[in-house]
Amino acid sequence: MLNMKFAVVSVVLFSLSSLSLFAQRTTVQSPDRKISVELFSVQNSDIGSWYIKASYHNNGKVSEVVPHIDLGLSRSDQDFSKELKFLKAGKPILIQEQYNALHGKKSVCTNAANEVMVSFENPSKAKLNIVIRAYNDGIAFRYEFPEKQGTFVVKDELTAYTIPKETTRWMEKWNTANEWLYTSMSDNKVQQQEWCYPALFKLKDNSCWFLLHEADVNSTYCGTKLSNAADEATYKLTLPDPRDGQGLGASQPTITLPWKSPWRVMITGTLADIVASTLVDDVSAPSVIKNTGWIKPGIASWNYWSSNHGTKDYKIVCAFADLAAEMNWPYTLLDWEWDAMSNGGRLEDALQYIHSKGVKPLMWYNSGGPHTGVTSTPRDKLLTHESRVEEFTKLRKLGVAGIKVDFFESEKQDMIKYYLDILEDAAQFQMMVYFHGCLVPRGWTRTYPNLMTYEAVRGAEWYNNVPDFTPAAPEHNTTLPFTRNVVGPMDYTPVTFTNSQYPHITSYGHELALSVVFESGIQHLADRPEGYHELPDAARTFLKEVPNAWDDIRLLSGYPGKDIMLARRKNDAWYIGGMNGEEWEKKETISFTFLPEGIKYKLTLITDGIHDKALTTQYLVVDGSSTVEVKMLRRGGFAAVLKPI
Incomplete structure (x- = not known):
């Protein structure tokens, strides 16, 4: 009788073991073995739907960070999610790279991970690869269509993170300018809607934090956002709304094979690990700018916060140039309406005065075009390659060091291309760039280090807007x-001691x-001159x-x-x-x-x-x-x- 019980138990254990081995097809571990990513079949078969899960190992404790991340894409010609046949998992390879950053949180960064490529095919034998990396501070994965020809529309991306409701989260309601406040939620207070990147999460037992984002977005795709509108527990990657950018541009991206998606990034570890992480830049494309000696981070004075129409006034512009010189700040920004300057001088006079103080000017532009209804000037000067070349030629002669470009209002594929075209042309004229009214960083400061900062935050400017x-x-x-x-980088326009329309x-x-x-590659300190003049000596120094x-x-x-x-x-x-x-x-x-x-x-x-x-x-x-x-x-x-x- 005992032997029979032992035999039954053995068969059951063998069956469970076989099922587990069949369901889990590969595991990738970080170099320090703290983070692991496992690939599973939903149907416990080598044909069907697939998902990965991420775990965190620390001091002998294993935490399931995200138990289920759905994988897959839907293309205009066929599906790559429901009936994917597992072909193989390649041998792990070590990614090991060190690079220098001209500005940011660290000057020397390390891109180090273990990587595995998993190959699938769908019923029509079309191929899909999923590249999975495990870093010491998180995970990253991306899709690849390896075939050599074909142009298609991506109808939907099925990537979705299932997150237990007891996980605490800090999330920002979706808006095209990324300028709302973060809301903290868990349990029965979890809201359902569309959300901006990045999103921060803390496990219930405090053993691990993680932050969801995406990186290395380029003109072959669009930006995405997170949405749990359909299912409270599942945050699905969601393509842009067709209404964004005043309805301009396709919301579904068009891709040409061979093709690689942006990286889906999950920074993981302690809160200190997350704050120090450079993972978004690590997975992004290296710099395309060879000569970077002209790219100089620094602090700028800025007159808009204290005087919304300050750049129309020559005397105010000069006062902020004086402030920058007195404070040893290298830059001053001429915001909107510099083309309507009066009260003692015009643009050329102001630029001459700024240079006489040993300060370099930066100048604002409306991104223009039908994607924005904002009519503020100067407008429509950067819309095409030809108009940018003409404008940058003028700015170079005037000694302007960089531009601030505002009002993009969309993360569709056409707008991603527009952002990158501006950066590419600006680099040719040794022009630094600041994006305002824009998307959240996607790793572009590594690829284009002349991109000094982005707004994409509810910053001090909002003291002007609402109580x-x-x-x-x-x-x-x-x-x-x-x-x-x-x-x-994040240009909040900080460090203000006096008040704008609404008080501190x-x-x-x-x-x-x-x-x-x-942290911001160009930090615009926003107070009026007397706000800094009246500080005690130690604070001013x-x-x-x-x-x-x-x-x-x-x-x-x-x-x-x-x-x-x-x-x-x-x-x-x-x-x-x-x-x-x-x-x-x-x-x-x-x-x-x-x-x-x-x-x-x-x-x-x-x-x-x-x-x-x-x-x-x-x-x-x-x-x-x-x-x-x-x-x-x-x-x-x-x-x-x-x-x-």
């Missing part, structure tokens, strides 16, 4: 470092910290010296929407920004364990004073074993710089 930004800003400011700013409730210490916490392109980054502490303490290094100096997003005072302890051993540093620490418009400065000597306690007011903050002695 609701005033109470929302503190929580928003402490959410962005964990979400939007993770995936690329953030402290001076909070505002000063934004110069470190937020801090803003004269603070870099905006960095060598390294460390998240010291923080939680989305509550607080953050972030350290960034430039050469051998470290800068720290700390912000409180909540309605009560906090005491934080700065631990300097990130400093190299055996070196003492002079610490200049600028903290909240006795009220929200006061600052207090301390000077201390610290090393890697030191700790310093800092008090932050409600909605407060601090900034610090450490220089080796």
Whole structure:
């Protein structure tokens, strides 16, 4: 009797083992073996639908990060999702690359992963490859049609992430300018609609965080977004709405074989891993610009925030050129209406004055065309290659260093091509570019390092627009470092001490910290001149010296929407920004364990004073074993710089 029971158990175990082996066709592990990606068949067969799941291994604990990621595409001629036959999984290959970044969170970046290519065919023998990579800080996968000819429309992409409702998430409602606030949700508060990238998630047991995004989007495809409108638990990649860009352009992309999709990216690990990750750039195409000596990150003065029509006024333009010169900032931006300048001078006079101060001008453009109804001028000067060449030729002669281009309003394939055409032509004329009213970064700053920054954020400009930004800003400011700013440069136009149309409730210490916490290749500090002139000496000196392109980054502490303490290094100096997003005072302890051993540093620490418009400065000597306690007011903050002695 015992033997028979043993035989039955053995058969059952053998059957389950066989089923598991049959269902799971390949596994890819990260180089440090913390992250693994497994490929499964839905039907437990080698023909059918397929999905992957991602797991995170840390300190002996295995966390199922995303249990189910559906795979597949629907093409105008045939389907590549329901009856895919597994052909083979290639041998794992090691991706190992190091590259330099001219601006961003790290100057030396590493693209290191294990990669496996899985090959399928559909019933008509048409081929589909799925390339899966496991990185130490996440996963990435993409689709390939390897056949050599044919032009087709992608009707739909079936990639979809199934995420348990108890997973906490921070997500932004979809809008073409990517300028809404993030909402924190879990359990029965999960909303159903379309969502912007990037989206941040935390497992219920706090064992792992992950952030969903896409990278290396180019003119062979469109941008996508996430939608759980059909199923609360499933975030499906969704093609652009036909109504975007005033209905201009096809919402379904046209592809020509052979073809590769953008990378679908999931940054994974601790919150510190996510904040420090360069994965979006790592998987993107290398720089196409050989001579990059003319690309210079830096801080710019900007008159729009304090005077919406400031660039129409020659005297205001000159005052902001003076501000940039006094603060050692290399740039000043001439925003909209520079073609209507008066009150003592016109554009050429202003440019001459700016250059006389040793400052370089940047100039705004309406992207123009039928994709936007905004009539602000100058408009329609960048629509075609010919018009761009004509305009860039003029700008080069006038000594203009870069352009800000506004109002794109779409992520359709035609608009992706337009973005990249602007970057390509601008590079030929050694012109830096800033996109405004635009898409979220997709890794283009690696491919085109003359792309210095993007807006794609509800930034300080919203103090001009609505009263609701005033109470929302503190929580928003402490959410962005964990979400939007993770995936690329973000021009929030920060560090304002006076008020625009609607007031601040953030402290001076909070505002000063934004110069470190937020990263942008050209950082437009938005206050009027007196906002900086009236600062205490230490704070004004801090803003004269603070870099905006960095060598390294460390998240010291923080939680989305509550607080953050972030350290960034430039050469051998470290800068720290700390912000409180909540309605009560906090005491934080700065631990300097990130400093190299055996070196003492002079610490200049600028903290909240006795009220929200006061600052207090301390000077201390610290090393890697030191700790310093800092008090932050409600909605407060601090900034610090450490220089080796």
